Amino acid sequence: MAIQRTFSIIKPDATRRNLTGAINAKFEAAGLRIVAQKRIKLTREQAGTFYAVHKERPFYDELCDFMASAPIVVQVLEGEDAIARNREVMGATNPAEAEEGTIRKEFALSIGENSVHGSDGEDTAREEIAYFFSGLELVG
Numbered sequence: 001m002a003i004q005r006t007f008s009i010i011k012p013d014a015t016r017r018n019l020t021g022a023i024n025a026k027f028e029a030a031g032l033r034i035v036a037q038k039r040i041k042l043t044r045e046q047a048g049t050f051y052a053v054h055k056e057r058p059f060y061d062e063l064c065d066f067m068a069s070a071p072i073v074v075q076v077l078e079g080e081d082a083i084a085r086n087r088e089v090m091g092a093t094n095p096a097e098a099e100e101g102t103i104r105k106e107f108a109l110s111i112g113e114n115s116v117h118g119s120d121g122e123d124t125a126r127e128e129i130a131y132f133f134s135g136l137e138l139v140g
């Protein structure tokens with residue numbers, strides 16, 4: 001498997017509860033290297049743009065309000081098969097369905113407030129990384 005980069009967000013429910021370090025430890029234990037990271041606060045409009053693909057879903061407004069409600073930590077994770085590996089360590093969207101040991105099983109509060117975001121494919125990873133980081137900020 002090739003070395004890949006993927007985009008990750010530690011969401012407001014997790015930053016509020018001071019879980020950034022605990023979540024990063026999960027990534028590192030899974031063989032993912034944090035090659036870029038910053039703490040930012042999205043405006044409601046920026047959250048809406050980031051999640052535009054979900055515009056028609058009933059939870060869109062709730063999701064955007066949540067993502068703009070407190071700081072988030074945006075990250076680039078690098079490693080072998082990083083996109084799939086990150087999705088694995090995140091666990092299922094709904095924490096009630098997530099496997100033992102996954103981030104969402106251990107930390108998520110609900111299907112909406114589920115602690116982390118991770119890119120779902122190579123194209124989205126590239127686009128999401130470029131939306132938040134310049135090349136100079138990626139230190140592999």
Ligand code: GDP
Binds near residue numbers: 063117
């Ligand atoms: P992911 O790739 O596992 O994050 O899941 P999706 O791409 O399907 O959904 C994006 C995000 O929307 C999820 O991580 C949740 O924060 C939120 N979301 C998804 N389904 C629901 C839902 O039924 N209700 C609410 N409130 N939020 C949801």
